[in-house]
Amino acid sequence: MQRTSLGYALLGLLQENPASGYDVRKIFSATSMKSYSDSPGAIYPALARLEKQGLVRGKIEQGSGLRRRQLFHVTPKGLGELKKWICRPITRDDLVARQPEIVLRFAFCDKAAGPAASVEFLHSLRSALAPYIDSLHQEMESMGKLMPTSARLAFEGGIRGAEGFLTWTNDAIATYEKLGFAKQSTKGSAS
Amino acid sequence: MQRTSLGYALLGLLQENPASGYDVRKIFSATSMKSYSDSPGAIYPALARLEKQGLVRGKIEQGSGLRRRQLFHVTPKGLGELKKWICRPITRDDLVARQPEIVLRFAFCDKAAGPAASVEFLHSLRSALAPYIDSLHQEMESMGKLMPTSARLAFEGGIRGAEGFLTWTNDAIATYEKLGFAKQSTKGSAS
DNA sequence: CGCCCCATGTAAGACGTTACATGATTGA
DNA sequence: TCAATCATGTAACGTCTTACATGGGGCG
Numbered sequence: 380m381q382r383t384s385l386g387y388a389l390l391g392l393l394q395e396n397p398a399s400g401y402d403v404r405k406i407f408s409a410t411s412m413k414s415y416s417d418s419p420g421a422i423y424p425a426l427a428r429l430e431k432q433g434l435v436r437g438k439i440e441q442g443s444g445l446r447r448r449q450l451f452h453v454t455p456k457g458l459g460e461l462k463k464w465i466c467r468p469i470t471r472d473d474l475v476a477r478q479p480e481i482v483l484r485f486a487f488c489d490k491a492a493g494p495a496a497s498v499e500f501l502h503s504l505r506s507a508l509a510p511y512i513d514s515l516h517q518e519m520e521s522m523g524k525l526m527p528t529s530a531r532l533a534f535e536g537g538i539r540g541a542e543g544f545l546t547w548t549n550d551a552i553a554t555y556e557k558l559g560f561a562k563q564s565t566k567g568s569a570s
Numbered sequence: 571m572q573r574t575s576l577g578y579a580l581l582g583l584l585q586e587n588p589a590s591g592y593d594v595r596k597i598f599s600a601t602s603m604k605s606y607s608d609s610p611g612a613i614y615p616a617l618a619r620l621e622k623q624g625l626v627r628g629k630i631e632q633g634s635g636l637r638r639r640q641l642f643h644v645t646p647k648g649l650g651e652l653k654k655w656i657c658r659p660i661t662r663d664d665l666v667a668r669q670p671e672i673v674l675r676f677a678f679c680d681k682a683a684g685p686a687a688s689v690e691f692l693h694s695l696r697s698a699l700a701p702y703i704d705s706l707h708q709e710m711e712s713m714g715k716l717m718p719t720s721a722r723l724a725f726e727g728g729i730r731g732a733e734g735f736l737t738w739t740n741d742a743i744a745t746y747e748k749l750g751f752a753k754q755s756t757k758g759s760a761s
Numbered sequence: 762c763g764c765c766c767c768a769t770g771t772a773a774g775a776c777g778t779t780a781c782a783t784g785a786t787t788g789a
Numbered sequence: 790t791c792a793a794t795c796a797t798g799t800a801a802c803g804t805c806t807t808a809c810a811t812g813g814g815g816c817g
Contacts, residue, residue, distance in 0.1 A: 383805095385804090385805090404768095410709065411666070411709060413666045413667060414667045418805080418806065418807075419769070420771080420772095420805070420806065420808085423769065423770060423771090424770090424805090428804095447768070447769080447813080448767085472604075475604045475605060482724045482727055483724070486721045486724035486725070487720070488720045489719050489720035489721065490720075494719065497720045518602060528745065529677055529680035529685075532676070532742045532745060534602070534677070535738075536735070537673065539734060540731065543730060543731060544727070547726075547727045547730055554719065554723060555719070558719065574775090574776070574777095576776090590797090591797070592796050595796095609778065610799095611777070611779070611800095614799090615776085616777095638785080638796070638797080639795085639796065639797090640796090
């Protein structure tokens with residue numbers, strides 16, 4: 380039984396702070412997570428699915444004069460699934476079709492899996508990005524100059540985006556190093 | 571009746587070169603348009619929809635020993651719809667949720683709508699990007715330093731990506747200027 | 762009282778995914 | 790002949806979109 384990108388986004392949010400469906404809708408519509416739909420027809424069924432799978436649990440709040448309102452929090456099982464999603468090695472497919480998801484996974488990484496996992500994540504990302512960028516350059520060469528200007532520029536834009544992503548990755552790794560988190564080696568002497 | 575992103579991608583491809591469903595599948599699976607699914611369950615119904623709407627027409631090829639094979643080409647009505655899609659002003663929503671679609675629209679622009687439209691497109695993009703980047707910076711400020719390192723870095727990555735996109739846009743405008751295409755001023759060239 | 766916001770949901774339909782099915786042609 | 794590839798499709802299923810429905814609570 381597989382979860383969707385929305386499902387994981389919800390897990391990640393709820394793991395940072397328990398929230399109601401309505402809260403989540405506001406977050407999606409107000410912040411830069413707008414890429415997810417804030418429609419009730421998406422959110423509420425998704426939360427219900429997660430609850431049915433035992434990944435989140437909702438408690439109905441009832442202070443004195445409060446409206447009915449379900450606060451969802453992530454279960455240990457849910458946290459486990461979230462970690463598995465975050466810590467998957469980055470694949471070429473992730474880069475081609477799911478770049479925003481990569482960034483989201485990383486955003487949740489510190490809180491859900493810890494800084495060591497974040498560093499691991501960044502190294503995995505760097506390892507995937509380098510050959511990907513190479514293959515983009517090759518594809519560009521093989522197409523020659525026969526394409527319209529706008530098509531060529533668009534392709535170049537894609538390459539630049541990937542290169543910028545790599546630069547960011549390296550900077551992020553450096554940031555963790557300054558904080559005292561180096562890559563965990565298999566032999567294990569870190570910090 | 572609205573078309574999906576896949577529908578427009580097909581229109582754009584077929585307008586460049588007539589092709590069969592199978593050809594399209596190969597393009598999607600082999601080139602960097604992999605972000606679209608190459609599954610027959612997506613392609614063939616999508617082509618059928620476009621044909622039903624009169625935007626493409628399929629002719630069954632029959633050379634001597636050829637297999638049955640339907641070559642689709644774009645109708646004038648289809649080209650009109652494609653142009654309308656491409657030439658829509660770039661909105662904030664496009665930037666937030668549909669960046670790859672923006673790039674795809676631009677890639678088809680020269681061939682489908684001409685270089686003048688491409689220049690117009692880039693100016694519209696620039697006008698949308700500037701305030702968008704500002705608002706990202708503001709959002710970042712307002713969140714303070716309370717977030718985990720990875721979350722902050724992820725957000726910064728998003729900002730960098732948008733800034734790189736803007737740089738690319740300016741470079742692309744410069745490229746067209748060097749080719750002799752400046753912005754068409756219907757009402758004065760002030761942005 | 763009427764209106765708007767909070768808060769949750771459901772129903773119909775469109776679309777994509779996955780898997781299966783079909784048949785023709787080429788090459789070993 | 791047998792397998793692989795070409796080429797097209799369909800069926801079941803899940804999810805998202807759009808629109809509607811419901812009801813409590815604060816406020817003028």
